[in-house]
Amino acid sequence: MKPRQKRMAIIGGGLAALAIVTALVLNAFEDNLLFFFSPTQVHAKEAPLDRPFRIGGLVEAGSVKRGPDGVTVTFKVTDTAQVVPVTYKGILPDLFQEGKGVVARGRLGPDGVFRADQVLARHDENYMPPEAAYALEQAKKSQGSLVAPAGGYGK
Amino acid sequence: MIPELGHFCLILALVLALVQSIFPLVGAQRGTESWMAMARPVAQGQGVFVTLAFVALVYSFMNQDFSVLNVAQNSHSQLPPLYRFTATWGSHEGSLLLWVFMLSGWTVAVTVFSKQLPAPLVARVLAVMGMISVGFLSFMLFTSNPFERLIPAAADGRDLNPLLQDIGMVMHPPLLYMGYVGFAVAFAFAIAALISGELDSTWARWSRPWTTVAWLFLTLGIALGSAWAYYELGWGGWWFWDPVENASFVPWLVGTALIHSLAVTEKRGAFKSWTVLLAISAFSLSLLGTFLVRSGVLTSVHSFATDPERGLYILAFLVVSIGASLALYAWRAPKIGLGGSFDLMSRETALLGNNVLLVVAAGSILLGTLYPLIIDALGLGKLSVGPPYFDAVYLPLMSPLMFLMGIGPVAKWKKATLPEMAIRLRWAFGISVVTAIVVPLAMSAQTGIGTFSPLASFGILCAMWIASTAITSLVQRLRQADGPLLSRFARPTASFYGMLLAHFGVAVFVVGVTMVRGYESEQDVRMRIGETVQSGGYTFRFDGVREVPGPNFRAMEGKITVLKDGAFVEVLAPQKRVYNASGMVMTEAAIDSGFTRDLYVSLGEPVDNGESWIVRVYHKPYIDWIWAGCFLMALGGLLAVCDRRYRVKVRERTPKSGSETNYGPGSSPGSGGRPSPVGTSPLTAKLGSDPNYRPMDGGLR
Numbered sequence: 001m002k003p004r005q006k007r008m009a010i011i012g013g014g015l016a017a018l019a020i021v022t023a024l025v026l027n028a029f030e031d032n033l034l035f036f037f038s039p040t041q042v043h044a045k046e047a048p049l050d051r052p053f054r055i056g057g058l059v060e061a062g063s064v065k066r067g068p069d070g071v072t073v074t075f076k077v078t079d080t081a082q083v084v085p086v087t088y089k090g091i092l093p094d095l096f097q098e099g100k101g102v103v104a105r106g107r108l109g110p111d112g113v114f115r116a117d118q119v120l121a122r123h124d125e126n127y128m129p130p131e132a133a134y135a136l137e138q139a140k141k142s143q144g145s146l147v148a149p150a151g152g153y154g155k
Numbered sequence: 156m157i158p159e160l161g162h163f164c165l166i167l168a169l170v171l172a173l174v175q176s177i178f179p180l181v182g183a184q185r186g187t188e189s190w191m192a193m194a195r196p197v198a199q200g201q202g203v204f205v206t207l208a209f210v211a212l213v214y215s216f217m218n219q220d221f222s223v224l225n226v227a228q229n230s231h232s233q234l235p236p237l238y239r240f241t242a243t244w245g246s247h248e249g250s251l252l253l254w255v256f257m258l259s260g261w262t263v264a265v266t267v268f269s270k271q272l273p274a275p276l277v278a279r280v281l282a283v284m285g286m287i288s289v290g291f292l293s294f295m296l297f298t299s300n301p302f303e304r305l306i307p308a309a310a311d312g313r314d315l316n317p318l319l320q321d322i323g324m325v326m327h328p329p330l331l332y333m334g335y336v337g338f339a340v341a342f343a344f345a346i347a348a349l350i351s352g353e354l355d356s357t358w359a360r361w362s363r364p365w366t367t368v369a370w371l372f373l374t375l376g377i378a379l380g381s382a383w384a385y386y387e388l389g390w391g392g393w394w395f396w397d398p399v400e401n402a403s404f405v406p407w408l409v410g411t412a413l414i415h416s417l418a419v420t421e422k423r424g425a426f427k428s429w430t431v432l433l434a435i436s437a438f439s440l441s442l443l444g445t446f447l448v449r450s451g452v453l454t455s456v457h458s459f460a461t462d463p464e465r466g467l468y469i470l471a472f473l474v475v476s477i478g479a480s481l482a483l484y485a486w487r488a489p490k491i492g493l494g495g496s497f498d499l500m501s502r503e504t505a506l507l508g509n510n511v512l513l514v515v516a517a518g519s520i521l522l523g524t525l526y527p528l529i530i531d532a533l534g535l536g537k538l539s540v541g542p543p544y545f546d547a548v549y550l551p552l553m554s555p556l557m558f559l560m561g562i563g564p565v566a567k568w569k570k571a572t573l574p575e576m577a578i579r580l581r582w583a584f585g586i587s588v589v590t591a592i593v594v595p596l597a598m599s600a601q602t603g604i605g606t607f608s609p610l611a612s613f614g615i616l617c618a619m620w621i622a623s624t625a626i627t628s629l630v631q632r633l634r635q636a637d638g639p640l641l642s643r644f645a646r647p648t649a650s651f652y653g654m655l656l657a658h659f660g661v662a663v664f665v666v667g668v669t670m671v672r673g674y675e676s677e678q679d680v681r682m683r684i685g686e687t688v689q690s691g692g693y694t695f696r697f698d699g700v701r702e703v704p705g706p707n708f709r710a711m712e713g714k715i716t717v718l719k720d721g722a723f724v725e726v727l728a729p730q731k732r733v734y735n736a737s738g739m740v741m742t743e744a745a746i747d748s749g750f751t752r753d754l755y756v757s758l759g760e761p762v763d764n765g766e767s768w769i770v771r772v773y774h775k776p777y778i779d780w781i782w783a784g785c786f787l788m789a790l791g792g793l794l795a796v797c798d799r800r801y802r803v804k805v806r807e808r809t810p811k812s813g814s815e816t817n818y819g820p821g822s823s824p825g826s827g828g829r830p831s832p833v834g835t836s837p838l839t840a841k842l843g844s845d846p847n848y849r850p851m852d853g854g855l856r
Contacts, residue, residue: 006499014511025519025548029526032544036537054539070681070762071769090679091759091771094389094740105541131537 034105038135039082047108055084055114056103056132057139064098077102077114079139088116095121101132158223158302161211165252165302168204168259169292171197175285179278183351191278195266198281201288202259209243209256212301216243222308225249225301231314231736233707241325242315247449247465248301250328254445255291257329257336258284265340265365272361279347280340287339290472298465314736317708323383331376331403335441337369338410342438345431346480349487359421359430364796366417366434370410371792377403378785389742389757391677391773393781396545401524402444408517409437412510414792419506423568425497428488429510435484439477440517446473447524498570505563512556519548557617557665560658561624565631579631583623591616595673602674602691602776614669622662625655650798657791664784670777679759683767691774693754694718695727700758700768708732710743713758713768717747727756729770752776 036054037047047053055077063076072089075098086104096102096119106116175197182190212225216239221227229246230239244253262284269277295301344362348354380403385393394400413433420430446469497503523540530538565579595612599605629647636646676690682697689695698714710730717724727745734741744757752774759769 003496009499010504010507017511018515021515021519021552024551025522028544028547029523029540032541032547034539034541036539052541054537066762070767071679091389091757091769094742134537 036131036134038138039077039079039084040135040139042084042108042114043082049108049110052105052107052117054103054105054131055086055135056101057135058132059096059098059100059102061098077104079135081139084114085112086114086116088119092119093121097121103131157211157214158220158304161208161215162300162302164204164208164211165292165296168201168208168255169289169296171201171204172285172288172292175201176282176289178282179285180282180350183275183278183282186275188274191274194278194281198259198262198266198285201285202263205256205259205292209252212249212252213240213243215302216240219312220308221310221312222305224303224305227305227309227312229315230312231707232311233735234312234315234320235706237322237325238315238320241319244328245315245319245324246301248295248299248303250332250449251291251295251299252301253328254332254336255288255295257332258288258291258339261336261340262288265343275351276347276353276361279350280343283343283346284339287343287476290476294465294468294472298468312736314707314734317732317734317737317739317741318387320707321383321387323379323387327376327379327383329376330372330379334369334371334373334376334410335403335406335445337365337372338406338434338438338441340365340369341413341434342480345434346483349431349483349491352487352490354427354431354491356421356424359417360801362434363414363417363421364801366410366414366437367792367796370407370414371789371796373403373407373410374785374789374792377407378782378789381785382782385778386744386746389744389771391744391755391757391771391775393671393778396523396542398524398527399448401520401545402447405517405521405524406437406440406444408513408520409433409440412513412517413437415506415509415513419503423497423503425503426507426510427491431488431491432484433510433514435477435480439473439480440521442473442476446470447528497568500566500571500573500576502563502566502568502571505559505566508559509556509563512552512559516549516552516556519552520545523548554613554617557621557661560661561620564628564654564658565624580624580627583620583627586623587616587619590619598670598674598776602676602774604674604676608673611669611673614665614673618662618665618669621658621665625658625662629655648798648800650795650800653791653793653795653798655791656794657788660784660787660789660791662784663780663787667777667780667782667784671775671781674776675778676774678772680770680772681762681767682770683763686767688770688772690772691752691754691776692719693724693774695754695756695770695772697768697770700761703730705732707736708734708741711758711761713745713756713770715745715756715770717754725754727754729756729758731758731760748779750779753778 034052034054035048036056039055039057041047042055047055057077057079060076060078060083063074065074066072067074067087071091072087073092074085074087076083076085078084086106088104088106100121103120104114104116105118105120106114108114175194178190178197179194182188182193215223215226216230217236219226219230219232219239221230225246225248226242229242229249234242242249244250262281265277265280265284269280272280341362344358344365348358377400380400381393384395384400385391413430416426416430416433419426446466449469523544527537527539530536561580561583562576566576591612594615595608598611599607632647632651633640633643636643674691678688678690680688682688684697684699687694687696694717696716696718698716700711700713703710703712710732712728712730715727715729717727725747727747729745730743732741732743733739742757742759744755746756747754755771755773755775757771759771761768
């Protein structure tokens with residue numbers, strides 16, 4: 001092959017490979033995007049039933065219960081406006097506590113119970129997962145806008 | 156007093172860094188020798204002051220000076236001395252100081268090991284490093300002063316995050332930073348070459364050892380971080396595709412591409428523009444990694460700063476430095492040229508494939524890491540990219556790379572032929588296929604998991620392919636040499652052995668990943684005293700929990716006896732700790748490490764009024780091979796750096812002693828004890844003996 005053809009072959013092969021890789025990457029990317037929904041959004045039926053997503057907020061006080069096998073845990077996630085029940089099988093993170101922030105990944109069942117396959121809490125005592133903080137803020141905002149005309153409460 | 160002195164040292168260092176980044180650069184452009192000569196002493200002076208500042212902070216931590224805000228927030232009177240020391244870089248401010256300390260360390264190393272380089276190049280390299288230093292020092296002084304006072308002083312500290320109270324934290328950040336910051340040297344060399352327009356194979360030869368050293372530190376740092384996550388987070392995973400991990404992994408991938416591309420540029424003069432671009436990218440991504448991890452945009456144990464001013468500063472610094480270097484590249488790169496030509500079937504093509512795959516892998520991981528941040532910044536909602544994305548992308552990209560790893564070292568430079576390579580590699584291929592069938596069958600029989608896993612089989616195929624082709628290429632080299640068999644081992648260069656070892660490390664790593672992926676077993680179970688559970692052929696018996704005191708925590712310690720076929724193996728004692736100062740609860744896993752498996756036990760929480768506990772029981776086959784593989788890669792890098800050709804110039808300057816022994820014990824079997832022919836310099840002796848080494852005339856094409 002002449003150097004020119006050679007270069008064309010390399011460039012052509014490279015571009016073809018790149019196209020395949022791009023298709024592969026974008027396809028996998030699309031399939032694995034995990035959206036975040038607050039309990040309010042879950043109640044408004046905005047969350048999908050057919051793919052996993054993440055929810056977050058506070059663990060409602062007094063809601064953590066253990067199943068008869070000892071390993072399954074149920075608790076409720078709240079953004080102070082709405083509540084979503086969650087079940088999780090396994091050991092919860094050390095910093096998982098009632099009244100504290102939490103983010104869970106999983107699927108929503110047809111019964112409205114969120115089946116988590118991963119539960120994340122904070123890494124640090126003084127720290128709230130940003131998603132959980134965001135959910136609370138959103139709920140506060142929407143409540144605020146409802147109540148605001150009366151008393152200017154909220155944000 | 157000491158903190159104020161430290162603060163003052165930082166200010167002096169900033170002033171010196173400013174001088175370092177302006178005068179030598181201008182001097183190099185104008186040819187003013189006295190200005191160029193300033194580079195070394197000023198850089199060393201800056202190093203001294205940064206070191207003093209770092210020592211001052213260490214002193215404040217060791218002496219529990221709670222009138223320093225940083226100490227009060229990250230230490231505690233009960234904190235053991237070792238963790239007081241590591242708490243120095245356990246905060247945002249402290250870790251920045253560590254960053255700058257590392258940078259000044261690298262800079263001083265450049266001033267010391269650059270005696271053979273032309274003065275203008277040294278001046279430019281040190282000036283660029285000075286600019287980076289200016290950026291970080293001013294960031295620290297204006298937004299995150301590690302010596303800020305707390306008046307009145309706190310009675311006691313808030314304590315270091317218990318997750319960071321671990322031996323892994325002593326080593327992980329410094330190693331990782333050594334790697335991150337080390338790419339600054341390759342970056343500075345690239346920028347200096349762009350400014351001067353002189354970019355040839357000698358440039359590549361100077362950049363190579365620095366890049367390799369940075370890369371090997373980064374490798375160790377990432378491996379250590381992974382090991383820390385494995386035993387400290389109590390989840391038993393070794394890699395989570397967490398954005399913070401990705402932030403360190405992306406520079407590693409690009410750095411790996413860079414060391415391969417530099418090899419081509421040095422040996423063949425090819426890939427020149429590309430190599431420069433990679434050098435710029437590797438460091439830019441290190442900066443980006445620092446930004447992502449330190450600015451608080453990511454949720455992780457690493458993020459401290461929530462101050463938007465800081466994030467903005469780093470972002471601005473990032474934009475300026477990356478933007479300026481890319482603009483310089485766009486302007487000057489056409490002058491550099493592409494470099495030598497090569498055939499479609501050649502080692503160059505294999506290495507080009509390596510580069511493309513590594514960069515694409517880095518790009519796709521970056522996409523998955525940055526996309527959620529961008530969407531969030533634009534206010535389009537909160538989302539994240541699940542780990543399956545990274546798995547789905549990474550495996551198909553790495554498979555051809557591992558195939559190329561087998562071919563590359565055996566292929567000839569410039570022109571290779573397919574039939575010849577097929578003949579050379581037929582044994583390696585045969586062995587790999589047989590192993591890939593036998594091992595999964597054996598593993599399934601042993602662990603009782605599945606019957607035959609195609610994925611595990613493929614992993615073993617790749618690992619064996621890499622290992623057996625590495626051996627093939629060694630045999631090939633030995634055959635080319637003459638003389639008695641043992642002396643032939645002295646013929647290949649240290650960098651060749653380093654390459655082999657690093658590739659072998661990849662094979663070991665792949666075995667580890669494959670085995671863990673395919674044959675691990677994980678269970679979370681409720682256990683009463685005396686109850687047993689089976690995992691991976693082992694029996695775990697729960698013998699109860701007792702309370703034990705610690706220096707700054709109280710712990711519940713479980714006792715779990717491990718048996719195999721009724722015979723005693725080990726007693727594991729996992730802990731559940733409550734730290735006194737913060738009240739934080741921590742799980743401390745107990746691990747019995749072995750050559751072919753780890754037994755991993757951690758405590759969940761008590762149930763049934765404390766009568767039983769939730770216990771996590773893992774059997775992880777070959778998991779330590781993952782880190783052993785990384786260690787071998789780093790060791791390979793070390794061996795490659797010991798290659799004598801990086802010191803050839805130094806030797807030419809010293810009077811000939813006639814003996815080769817002064818190369819020292821650090822050099823490889825390949826470089827010691829081989830007398831060079833009388834009357835020739837070591838350089839020509841080397842060129843004569845290495846059939847693959849042809850000096851390029853370099854320069855501009």
